Amino acid sequence: MEISYELNEVKQVAKQLIKNAKTKTLLFYGDMGVGKTTLIKTIVNVLGSSDEVSSPTFSIVNEYKLDDQKIYHFDLYRISDVEEAYNFGIEDYLDSNNWKLIEWPEKIESILYNDYDKITIELNNKDNRILKMNHS
DSSP states (O other), X not given: OEXXXXXXXHHHHHHHHHHHOSSSEEEXXXXXXXXXXXXXXXXXXXXXXXXXXXXXXXXXXXXXXXXXXEEEEEEOTTOOSHHHHHHTTHHHXXXXXXXXXXXXXXXXXXXXXXXXXXXXXXXXXXXXXXXXXXXX
């Protein structure tokens, strides 16, 4: 799936991603400032959480509540290696049946053994983004 969009269309994009996701593990790839966190905030809201969504840059993982499950939002930018991920218990999160939205998943690719949906976002120009979604 490939989508070209502007930031004012992010809610429609979030709905399409949720509809087309084959898993509850969404990996977000893209340069700093491309809009990964903005899209994730919208996905959390579209899924039905009323929690305040913020970037977990310093906490590494934020948890949001849904009626009968949770959403885990990871920002792995600041971790240095897989060992650091193990230290905060990432395997427990990955093994859960909850939604997992992961920014900078390159840091933990070696331990991803379950299916996931890979989302790549690139800036096409100042206002336009190209999003590609693949299932692995």
